[in-house]
Amino acid sequence: TQLLEQSPQFLSIQEGENLTVYCNSSSVFSSLQWYRQEPGEGPVLLVTVVTGGEVKKLKRLTFQFGDARKDSSLHITAAQPGDTGLYLCAGYYNNAGNMLTFGGGTRLMVKP
Amino acid sequence: ETGVTQSPTHLIKTRGQQVTLRCSSQSGHNTVSWYQQALGQGPQFIFQYYREEENGRGNFPPRFSGLQFPNYSSELNVNALELDDSALYLCASSWGGNRPGELFFGEGSRLTVL
Numbered sequence: 001t002q003l004l005e006q007s008p009q010f011l012s013i014q015e016g017e018n019l020t021v022y023c024n025s026s027s028v029f030s031s032l033q034w035y036r037q038e039p040g041e042g043p044v045l046l047v048t049v050v051t052g053g054e055v056k057k058l059k060r061l062t063f064q065f066g067d068a069r070k071d072s073s074l075h076i077t078a079a080q081p082g083d084t085g086l087y088l089c090a091g092y093y094n095n096a097g098n099m100l101t102f103g104g105g106t107r108l109m110v111k112p
Numbered sequence: 113e114t115g116v117t118q119s120p121t122h123l124i125k126t127r128g129q130q131v132t133l134r135c136s137s138q139s140g141h142n143t144v145s146w147y148q149q150a151l152g153q154g155p156q157f158i159f160q161y162y163r164e165e166e167n168g169r170g171n172f173p174p175r176f177s178g179l180q181f182p183n184y185s186s187e188l189n190v191n192a193l194e195l196d197d198s199a200l201y202l203c204a205s206s207w208g209g210n211r212p213g214e215l216f217f218g219e220g221s222r223l224t225v226l
Contacts, residue, residue: 042202042217088154098168102154
């Protein structure tokens with residue numbers, strides 16, 4: 001069983017602060033995705049990274065894929081209350097073609 | 113709005129009963145994946161249906177079964193319900209079966225087993 005670990009599990013910060021969420025695995029991903037899920041809704045895709053070392057930016061969110069394609073990070077600059085939610089990383093492993101494996105999630109609360 | 117609809121949104125069952133959850137995929141998508149999300153955890157892959165055939169299965173017992181219909185909508189059936197089956201069941205539609213891509217999730221069906 002491939003495990004995908006996220007840290008921290010919970011994060012409570014003030015508006016305007018920066019934060020980083022980490023996603024780690026012992027196995028190589030063929031691609032990795034980050035989702036955001038709000039209460040009562042399904043996860044919504046934020047980004048897909050495919051190439052080792054890849055960096056993608058989405059407004060105040062910066063996503064980085066590790067060189068070895070075993071880890072990823074999500075950095076949020078100047079967090080806002082609207083960023084509150086559950087952030088999930090999910091990866092496709094080379095030997096598990098169509099099965100998307102999710103991490104346990106990071107629950108972020110941004111206080112005004 | 114992802115265009116993926118699930119029903120029912122909430123339901124309560126007792127141990128030993130059976131449940132059927134339904135999912136209508138986004139227009140143009142031929143693949144449906146089902147996930148179980150326990151409270152406070154990330155989604156766990158149950159199985160995927162592609163062109164009406166099961167196309168991959170996670171670590172779930174045979175009492176979890178499914179169907180996909182010619183219009184690509186899908187059902188998830190769970191027999192002999194156990195307390196640990198209480199969870200949010202998510203359906204995700206996509207295009208392409210074995211080619212990983214973006215999944216579009218519905219809002220889920222929240223099952224409580226008493």
